[in-house]
Amino acid sequence: xxxxxxxxxxxxxxxxxxxxxxxxxxxxxxxxxxxxxxxxxxxxxxxxxxxxxxxxxxxxxxxxxxxxxxxxxxxxxxxxxxxxxxxxxxxxxxxxxxxxxxxxxxxxxxxxxxxxxxxxxxxxxxxxxxxxxxxxxxxxxxxxxxxxxxxxxxxxxxxxxxxxxxxxxxxxxxxxxxxxxxxxxxxxxxxxxxxxxxxxxxxxxxxxxxxxxxxxxxxxxxxxxxxxxxxxxxxxxxxxxxxxxxxxxxxxxxxxxxxxxxxxxxxxxxxxxxxxxxxxxxxxxxxxxxxxxxxxxxxxxxxxxxxxxxxxxxxxxxxxxxxxxxxxxxxxxxxxxxxx
Amino acid sequence: xxxxxxxxxxxxxxxxxxxxxxxxxxxxxxxxxxxxxxxxxxxxxxxxxxxxxxxxxxxxxxxxxxxxxxxxxxxxxxxxxxxxxxxxxxxxxxxxxxxxxxxxxxxxxxxxxxxxxxxxxxxxxxxxxxxxxxxxxxxxxxxxxxxxxxxxxxxxxxxxxxxxxxxxxxxxxxxxxxxxxxxxxxxxxxxxxxxxxxxxxxxxxxxxxxxxxxxxxxxxxxxxxxxxxxxxxxxxxxxxxxxxxxxxxxxxxxxxxxxxxxxxxxxxxxxxxxxxxxxxxxxxxxxxxxxxxxxxxxxxxxxxxxxxxxxxxxxxxxxxxxxxxxxxxxxxxxxxxxxxxxxxxxxxxxxxx
Ligand SMILES: Nc1ncnc2c1ncn2[C@@H]1O[C@H](COP(=O)(O)OP(=O)(O)OP(=O)(O)O)[C@@H](O)[C@H]1O
Ligand SMILES: [Mg+2]
Numbered sequence: 127x128x129x130x131x132x133x134x135x136x137x138x139x140x141x142x143x144x145x146x147x148x149x150x151x152x153x154x155x156x157x158x159x160x161x162x163x164x165x166x167x168x169x170x171x172x173x174x175x176x177x178x179x180x181x182x183x184x185x186x187x188x189x190x191x192x193x194x195x196x197x198x199x200x201x202x203x204x205x206x207x208x209x210x211x212x213x214x215x216x217x218x219x220x221x222x223x224x225x226x227x228x229x230x231x232x233x234x235x236x237x238x239x240x241x242x243x244x245x246x247x248x249x250x251x252x253x254x255x256x257x258x259x260x261x262x263x264x265x266x267x268x269x270x271x272x273x274x275x276x277x278x279x280x281x282x283x284x285x286x287x288x289x290x291x292x293x294x295x296x297x298x299x300x301x302x303x304x305x306x307x308x309x310x311x312x313x314x315x316x317x318x319x320x321x322x323x324x325x326x327x328x329x330x331x332x333x334x335x336x337x338x339x340x341x342x343x344x345x346x347x348x349x350x351x352x353x354x355x356x357x358x359x360x361x362x363x364x365x366x367x368x369x370x371x372x373x374x375x376x377x378x379x380x381x382x383x384x385x386x387x388x389x390x391x392x393x394x395x396x397x398x399x400x401x402x403x404x405x406x407x408x409x410x411x412x413x414x415x416x417x418x419x420x421x422x423x424x425x426x427x428x429x430x431x432x433x434x435x436x437x438x439x440x441x442x443x444x445x446x447x448x449x450x451x452x453x454x455x456x457x458x459x460x461x462x463x464x465x466x
Numbered sequence: 467x468x469x470x471x472x473x474x475x476x477x478x479x480x481x482x483x484x485x486x487x488x489x490x491x492x493x494x495x496x497x498x499x500x501x502x503x504x505x506x507x508x509x510x511x512x513x514x515x516x517x518x519x520x521x522x523x524x525x526x527x528x529x530x531x532x533x534x535x536x537x538x539x540x541x542x543x544x545x546x547x548x549x550x551x552x553x554x555x556x557x558x559x560x561x562x563x564x565x566x567x568x569x570x571x572x573x574x575x576x577x578x579x580x581x582x583x584x585x586x587x588x589x590x591x592x593x594x595x596x597x598x599x600x601x602x603x604x605x606x607x608x609x610x611x612x613x614x615x616x617x618x619x620x621x622x623x624x625x626x627x628x629x630x631x632x633x634x635x636x637x638x639x640x641x642x643x644x645x646x647x648x649x650x651x652x653x654x655x656x657x658x659x660x661x662x663x664x665x666x667x668x669x670x671x672x673x674x675x676x677x678x679x680x681x682x683x684x685x686x687x688x689x690x691x692x693x694x695x696x697x698x699x700x701x702x703x704x705x706x707x708x709x710x711x712x713x714x715x716x717x718x719x720x721x722x723x724x725x726x727x728x729x730x731x732x733x734x735x736x737x738x739x740x741x742x743x744x745x746x747x748x749x750x751x752x753x754x755x756x757x758x759x760x761x762x763x764x765x766x767x768x769x770x771x772x773x774x775x776x777x778x779x780x781x782x783x784x785x786x787x788x789x790x791x792x793x794x795x796x797x798x799x800x801x802x803x804x805x806x807x808x809x810x811x812x813x814x815x816x817x818x819x
Pocket of ligand 2: 183184185316317
C-alpha cells in the first residue's frame, strides 16, 4: 500500500461511516432506512449499535457490505471508509473480495442462514477456497480448525453434518466459523443471538468477545437488547428512526444516558436490577420509515419534548467521548453532581 | 465399411438407440445424484414407503423394460442371389414376440378374419386381434410403450435444463434479464399450444425426436415460470444473503444455493408433466402431425379408431388396447408423481398424516 496516512488520523484504520443516508423507493413513497448515520469501529474494538425494531440497524450493517437490494434501496449520501478507502466507490469485484474477506457479517437466524442441502464441511471449504485458495486435504484440516476455534465438539465429524442436524447455537457457531474463514478484520454481527435461548446467547456472545480479543478483530454488534452490551462492548451507538441519537463509552451511556430515548430504552430493558420493578414500556409506537415526523423524530413519544423539538432537527453535540442529538439532553453525570 | 455407414438400416438403429439412451442416461444421472445425497436418500425412502408408489414405480419400470427391448434393433438378413443382405431391422421385442402377419382385420382370438372380409383362415392366434393391415394389435400396443416413454422422457430431458437455466436467470438477476425472458415465455404462452406445435412440426418434419423438440419448446415455459417464482423467493432467503455476505459471486450462488434448492420443484413438475406429454402425443397423432406412420403409437391406433368404430361389426379391440395402455401408464405416472409431490413439496408438509 502506497497510501500515506495523514498524521494522527486514527480514523483511516478500521471502519468509519460518515453521514450515511439510505432511502428505499417503495410504493408508499420513499422510506428512510438510515439518515446521517455516522459511526466508527476501530481495529480490535467492540462496538454496539442498539435500537428498536425497524430503526435501521440492519440497513446500516448491510450498507457496509453493500448488500442492500437495489432497487429499492439507494444510498443517497455519505461515505463508508474502511482502512481509508471509500467502499461506496469500490467496483463490484473489489466488493466481492472484501465480503467474507476483510469484512464478514453474520445474521440473526442461524437456522436459515446455512444452505440446507450442503454439508457444513462443504460450505466451509467453499468459503476457504474463495478467500484463501486452500483446497483438498489442507482445506479440510483448516475447516476442522475453524470449527474447533468456535468450540464445536468433534469438529471432524461435524464437517459431514447437514445444518438441520445441529442445534441453533451450533448453527450460529458454524456461521461464525464461516465468517472467520477469510480472516476478517471486522465482523458485523446482526442480532446474532436474538433467535437463541438465553444461556446459549451468553455463550455465543462470550465466544465473539474471545475471538475479537484473540484475533484483534473489530466487532460491530447490532442488537435491540441493551442488556447484552454491557461489559462486552467498549462503545455504544443508540439509533432511533434511522438516526443515531446518542453515542459514547458503553459503561458511561448505560450509567447516565443523555438522550431521553436512551433513557426510555434502558428503562424498558430487562436487567437484573430492574426486573423486580417490572418493565417500563416506551409510550407510543415507532413511526413508519416513510412517515417520520418533522423535527426530532422522537418528539411525539418524548416526555421532555418542547415546542422547538417538533420542527427543528437537533444537531449532533459532542462532549468528549460522548455525543447526543437532543436539544434538552440529560446533563452529564459530572455536571449533575456539581449542580446537586 | 463405407457401405455400412451409408446403410439406412444402421442409421435407423443408431437413432432408435440414441433416443432411448438419452432418457435412460438422464434417469441414471438423476438417480445417482439423489442417492449420493443423504437428504435425497431419505426422501427416496419416504417416497417408496407408500405402496401406491412402489406399485406404480414397478409398472413404470416394466414399461421401461418393454421400451428398451423395443429399442435394440437387430438386422434381418436374407440370402438373395447367393448374397447375404440386410433387408430390414427388427427390434428385440419383435424377435421375442413374433406374431404372424395376417391379411386384414380379425377379432381377438378368432380363427378366421372378420366377417365381411372374405372369411379367410388366420395364420396364427392373436390375443388382441389384428388391425386393417393384418398387424397384431398386442404387438402394436407394446410398441406404443416406447413411443410414449420417449415422448414423455425425452421432452422432459429437453425441458428441464431450459426451464432451470432461464427460470433461475430471470428470477435471480431480475431487471432486464427478467424482462427479456418473461417476454419470451409470455409470447410463447400467448400462442395456442396446438397451433405452435403444428407450426414447429411442419418446420422440422415428422419424427419422434422432432416431436419431442417441438413439445419441449412449448412446455419449458411452464417449468421456467415455476422456477423463476421459486428463485425470486430463494434469493431473498437468509442463506443466500449470508453466502453473498461471505463473498460468493452470482455464478456460485446460482450453482450452490439456488439450483439445488429448486430441484424438488423441478422434479415434481417434470413427473407430473410427463403424463400430459404422453396424452399430447395421442392428440397430435389424432391430428395427423405426430410421429411418422409406422412408428407404432397409441395415438395412431386411436386415430385409426375413427374408421374402426364405424365398421360393422364394430372393431373395438384396437382402440381399447391403446386406451388401456395409455390409461395404465398415465395412472402409474400420476400416482407416482403425486407421491413425489407429497414428499417433496414443503407446502404440503405437515398436512400429511
Ligand atoms: N427492502 C426494503 N424495502 C423497503 N423498506 C425497507 C427495506 N428494508 C428495510 N426497509 C425499511 O428500513 C427501515 C429499517 O429497517 P431495518 O431492517 O434496518 O431495521 P432494524 O433496525 O434492523 O430492525 P429489526 O430489529 O427488526 O431487525 C424499516 O423500517 C423499513 O421500513
Ligand atoms: Mg434487523
